[in-house]
Amino acid sequence: MNQNTPPEQLTGKLEVDEPYTEAAGLPAILKSFKQVLQGTDAARGWKALINMNQKDGFDCPSCAWPDPDGHRSRIAEYCESGAKAVADEVMTSHTASPVLFQRYSVNELLQKPDLWLSQQGRLTQPLILKPGEIHYEPISWDDAFQLIANQLNALDSPDEAIFYTSGRTSNEAAFLYQLFVRMFGTNNMPDCSNMCHESTSVALAESIGLGKASVKYEDYEKADVIMIMGQNPGTNSPRMLTPLEEAKRNGAKIIAVNPLHEAGLLAFRDPQSPRDMLFGAQKMTDVFLQVRINSDLALVKAMCKILLEEETKNPGKVLDQSFIQQYTSGYDAFVKSLDQFELNDLAAQCGLTVAQIREAVDLFKFTPKLIICWAMGLTQHRNSVETINEVINLLLLKGSIGIEGGGASPIRGHSNVQGDRTMGVWEKPKPEFLDSLKKVFNFEPPRNHGFDAVAAVKAMHEGKAKVFFGLGGNFAMAVSDTNYTADALKNCKLTVHVSTKLNRSHLHHGETALILPCLGRTDRDIQATGVQFVSCESTTGVVAQSHGVVDSVSNSLKSEIAIIGGLAKVTLGVKADRVDWDSLVAKYDRIRDLIEQTIPGFDNYNEQVRKPGGFYIPNGPRVREFKTNDGKAHFTLNTPNHHDLETGELLLMTIRSHDQFNTTVYGNDDRYRGVYNERRVVFMHPNDVANLGFKEKQVVDLHSHYNGKQRTAHKFIIVPYDIPVGCAAAYFPETNVLVPIDSIAEKSNTPTSKSIVIRVTPAVMEDSRQTVDQ
Template identity: 50%
Template sequence: MAEQPTEPSGTRASGPRRSSVGVHGIAESARYSLAEMGPRRSLLTLLSVNHVDGFDCPSCAWGEPDPEHRKAAEFCENGVKAIAWEATRKRVDTTFFAEHSVAELRERDGHWLESQGRLAQPMHLAPGAAHYTPITWDDAFELTAARLRDLNDPNRAVFYTSGRTSNEAAFLYQLLARRFGTNNLPDCSNMCHESSGAALTETLGAGKGLISYDDITEHADLIIIVGQNPGTSHPRMLTALEQAKRRGARIIAANPLPEAGFGRFHNPQTARGLIGPGTRLADRHLPVRVNGDLALFAGLNRALIDREDARPGSVLDHDFIDRYCDGFEAAVAAWRALAWSRIETLSGLSRRRIEAVADEVIAADRVVVCWAMGLTQHRNAVATLREIVDFLLLRGNIGRPGTGPAPIRGHSNVQGDRTMGIWERMPDAFLDRLRDEFGFDPPRAHGLDTVDSIRAMRDGEVDVFIGLGGNFASATPDTQVTEAALANCALTVHIATKLNRSHLCHGTEALLLPCLGRTERDRQASGEQFVTVEDTMAMVHASHGRLAPGSPHLRSEVAIVAGLGRALFGDDLGWRAMRDDYAVIRRHIEHVVPGFHAFEERVRQPGGFMLPRAPRDSRTFPTDSGKAHFTVNPPTAAEVPEGHLLLTTVRSHDQFNTTVYGFDDRYRGISGGRRVVFLNQEDLRELHLHDGDLVDLVSVNPDGERRAPGFRAVRYPTPRGCAAAYYPEANTLVALDATAEISNTPATKSIVIRVEPAGRS
């Protein structure tokens, strides 16, 4: 059932850019917006996005400046595309499904599917049917409830969530699953920043980042950005980095590929940015090997210890370490025993280069480390992030302005979903408060995360899959296994705005339930509603849709989840009241979720409010010992046999997560296609390949090989032995069992591959 590749004969490559945004960004934003929304609709939406009385951008989770400092155009190119993608005037209605069978639609690529427009009404695929056909909302709710009631064990249902879901919908969704009797609540966090949460909770007692927007723009002396590409994945971050640069902050970028976002930034909101030379953001680029980041930070920590040994008291913050930390002596002993030759081999960086970064660290009073999926999706991801915490602890770079760890989240409310209880392993204290608030005892046994849900579906242990947003089949690893696992279910239900690949990898029976988007007005019985989201800086703020709903048949995510609750349980928990007035949900959240006291009042204030994070707020560490933990993390790397390479997955500049807006990656010089593999020139030579050759990628796994055919080889400045290809096209190469230790996150950034001339098999 996997997507058939198209030979990339029209794909062109011109090499990486050294600058970002500028006039090209404005032109591309305008072109896409006008094509999808038209002039009036574009103006109405774009002037409302990320403003106090407007809606939160449905793209990334980057934070906002204070309301008084926001520009009229508070958005980026990727945000414009995400908004236009949702607010398009195109519709997928009953006529579309009558004309296109499911089998025919399976032959289309994901870009084509999502480009057809918004889902307009509920659709049902009956057992054995070739086409989706219309169904009423009441019948859809009753069908789902009936299939759930038929289960002999509530754990034979899985409730998946996308990170774009609002706080209110997420809270209601976890309530529905737990009222049903299961903690099977996998979400996209399991696939992205689960490693961050695991490492930060273990070492600091708080699973979130510890910085604010002002820590970047106003306070940090040194910002280290590692395993992250802000120019493509979080473009509004570039403005904040530019502000930091102008007040004198230094920026170091560590990434296997050179990224345009770290070159010259042409800010489209300033004359200097548009017609001037722009601002060079990164002062130093470290071309670290794929999965060499643990060795890099172990080397930095070794260098800091060496300097301290040479001049006691001159480098480390011993007062902070003695008062707030444990495990220091064991960590120091491990660093002293670490050979520089091993650090250099694993990181791909010379000792001289790493020592030069250590000089900058010592010169900086306040340091922030930012990262994204380039660090979290490796076998040793949790160890790498623990090593970064060690790095910050050595000089007291936690709990002061301009310091701290900063996992930069992708989806706009993925952090809020977890705060609301979307997790298969919520602590008993949360479940106790849920019990006291609603009068039922939630299940205590841990549920299934994303990877374990796929395994359970594959093995016939799950009958009903419900997805609240997202594109599960495309976002997850081992594509063919995942698609077959979904097809193994008796019923698949997808609550979505647009048609995507997952809707065609259906169970015996399937439902598509179309929901309102973030851009649209949400009117319920008590009047017009707003929802809330939490950004990557733990700021909670309101989002008010502004457009008329795309179809009279659309319902909000809250209304859909509440409708399922009423169909299953009657009105036992007040599902109707929560559907009719979202303030009722927020009052429940106040009582269940820490930090949400006076929720309604505080979120109505301009800019919202920041959630407490004890390590940042008071240097209090809610760990098992009450102190921050130094840990020992011996540098490791994936074993790569001779003649093989280590592949990492990346996003194109023309996509957001699994949503592909087009086939150009302007910043990497790719146009007309996505099935490309970026290779070092020397690796090409040793493999007897040339730039432009058509190749197959073959991953090597303990349970066998996986082949992704028809990729264009592109000569690119990657480190020797390392390669890169676009996600999700390369997901088929990732074995389901290739996951990070502790977090169980798919290791999509460490794929051992062979590169073969196309068609050899």
């Protein structure tokens, strides 16, 4: 086994059943309660659950799906994924205390699966791995801060440090973090957006002037048609199913575009609806377009061509000519560009018929109330920015931006990943933001662009960056090219991770390594002036307060804000005097006052955030104000690409199982897809299995080739599945090793984790078995 990759052992317990045809229902209820109660006492677990996503509770630490603007269920305003995330955080039966690290060396911990690492529980006090040592050991907070400060201040340039941020970080912590980093002197602030929705941010900024959703929560219930592209809501954002069901009951039609028939796209049985529980699930999808991987651009372009044909037949009834003329530019060039594409060719590229695409277009050709939502199925390809721009082209044709029941709706993956960017966590800050920092804090922020996630890995690998500081997350497993990334971290003089639980990134360490344990979203945060709250931004741009409700597992834990403030005081020297860090840590209202002074749209922040449910921050496209260079929304010219696979090649996309969120693994089951007790599986079409000479449950190795180098993910079990011929799917982060560090989306630099050309070969096994037991 390569010491950089997760253990490659199979469980030997794989069971495969029929995939689910509906999401949620009684199994979701039982799984939610089992997950929470198995690791904690009933009172603590129940207290956390009933306060999650309430207006006076805490924001779910899982996905960024918005809370309802109005009424919320007092029984369960959460989903199975949220319950798993809370269970992962509130469990108290185990803690990853220093005793664990006395027992296991770093190399021994590397042999453990990610699930085992997470199951060790919450970290309880700061730990250090000294040069040449093999065990982490305790260190005081003061000594940890001083060590980090010494290493940072010894660098030849501030740009030799990398400051990473996870989406879990609150608005207040993110703002304070970027302030500290820029006062230190660098814009090297990669964040988890770089790996997921950066393509969205780039595309939307180009086309409509803001890299965020143009819809509100209530728009879903008012839409006539909702098109869901490259997204699996039943697993990745299950609470989205509730407004989708409400939309269906209001008469909306749903178009699903996905290579896999996911349970949440087929039907939903609301666990809180007596009607659903007694009489059956609500059918969700009216038209399912099972596209080949990364053919979405061709599909949307075909839809645009059909709309133009229909407008010719029904002048003034299909396209919103008034909107196009008043609010857009580039329409004529866009229309002309469509002439070079043939419908039959576009449909064939998708693996569909023209009739199937026309059936979908017929649902929205006469209504502007169209919402298109998407997730990483669209954002992690080389041409992702172009694909999303084509989605906007379609919405512009219909005049579906800036109206009730219509708009663009990227579905962000991690809670508050969008808020972090709003607070200034970005390697490419806008000059206006830096000017505002200068005015409010009286210092000159760095102006050069910093490293994004991929560039940061390369800089560490090449010795150009020597200190890595991670505020949350599991960087080593989140980034592509696992071995390359692990080696990059090992090149550092110092690696620091602010974390709640043990993960694999702690084990790919620099010469010196620190783990700093912090409070989680569920924990009560008590500072010098009393109990504090933080705030987060949802994917629809709502900023709301979040209060921890349970006592922390250790008195040694600090909040992220306290960690940042303590580190800034020690590191910045005389520059630290420009900010009263102790005062900000003592009372978070003071941080919000500074945010209000610095960032537009946060007027009366402390007052507004205390309103039940929070407030919407300004959103230009929502009111048809486009902050582009000409003040208009832009039609763009985009060309579909072809994946010309050679004989024996497949196009692989990485996916999540139902028992994980991002890189956090909660279990080895993927219930909705009918896979149990195993994660190292590869889904292939039965024809591909046969044509390549394999059989069901055969153990194989997956290989990618890029620029003359082969990368291999060992020991995956073949599961025949309903996926387009020539396509395959497997879970990340196990398959991140196959994604080359240089294979990135154009303009956004996002790793191409959803379109990896692979070859499959029989696995090289220690024994003679080539299949698992049936």
